[in-house]
Amino acid sequence: MPPYIFFARHGETEADRLCYLQSQTIDEPLNKTGRTQAKKLGKRLKDQNIGLMVVSPTKRTLETANLIMDIIAPPHVADVINPDFLEINCGSLDGLFYAIIEKTLSDLFNAWWGTSAPFAKRRLSFPDGESFKQIVNRGKSAAKYLLSEISTRNQNILVIGHGNMNAVIAATLLGLDTNEFFAAIYFQNCGLIKIDRNFNGLPRLIIS
Template sequence: MELYLVRHGQSQANANHIMQGAKIDQPLTDKGRMQANETKEKLSGIQFDKIFVSPLKRASETAEIIVGSQVTVTFDPRLVEFDYGKWDGQRIEDLVANYPEYFKNASNFKNSWRVSGGETYEKAQKRLSNFMNSLGLDNNDQVLVVSHGMTIKLWLALLLNTNNPERIAEPENAEYTHFSFYHGIPILKAYSK
């Protein structure tokens, strides 16, 4: 299987530096639509067999730009963004000022759920693992997934078998990450292209 993970294009919340998790559902900006069109060009030579998309607007808009409205996509709630709890919708600079221990030391962020009431890394990775198991890795499918930055970051940590997701940078808006699976083993081919 060839798996292409695409982060959505810039959303209004991204442009306004708002923490945007599973509860914030804002559309793309003009820049975000342009980014999605650039990714469409990068992926234009690939005929996808399956397309899965987070049901949030920013992801569904990105997917429609990349594959068009005539292609069938499957919306899957397991692909939504990480849930930041009560931090969703707040200005990032305010969160950094009020909770520096979670933002100035990246290794502490995994414990932010204790304050934010949001999701744990383990819970997010469990839903992503469940999704991966439903794909069937030993096939020749070309699979496109349009999802979110933190979700993809945690997915990468899962696929690369690392317990330190904070060492992985989130992909940029509308960029893709490509994995090949050989006998179920993930091989990273491209990151944030």
């Protein structure tokens, strides 16, 4: 069986619970629920032959990764902190409640989170943050790194990242239109998917 690439989102933070935006500037630690979620995810992954853990360099992802590592804990698991896996940079919107963004920046809100998604994202640019084109390019870089790593391994890779960026990278690996994939998948906190890179010669998404 070929190695899989697992993608997991970090555990819950107060920003998630209270519904305000956290991307790169705002970086909350896990709350009690988030720590419980991470431990449960670790138990799910304990027997999944994880050989490499790739982690976004934020408090919430690193804490999630550490809690998982405490449970799976084999000495052969390497961990790599890679900034390509950071959440999408939402710039000056970081820290704002979603309700405020919807009220004051309705066009941007609808393009990203509303009914006009997914195709409006092609023109999207966050104020003082990333454009969608930059996001997709970063996703391609992250996907290239994962493909390079998995080509030399017979163990699975686990990515501990963020809901939006995980979707970008997974779409790239699957050869899907990134805009469409955004509309099709949503990562709950500590939500998990895995990708089989070679199912009858084609990549396949497996919902765990």
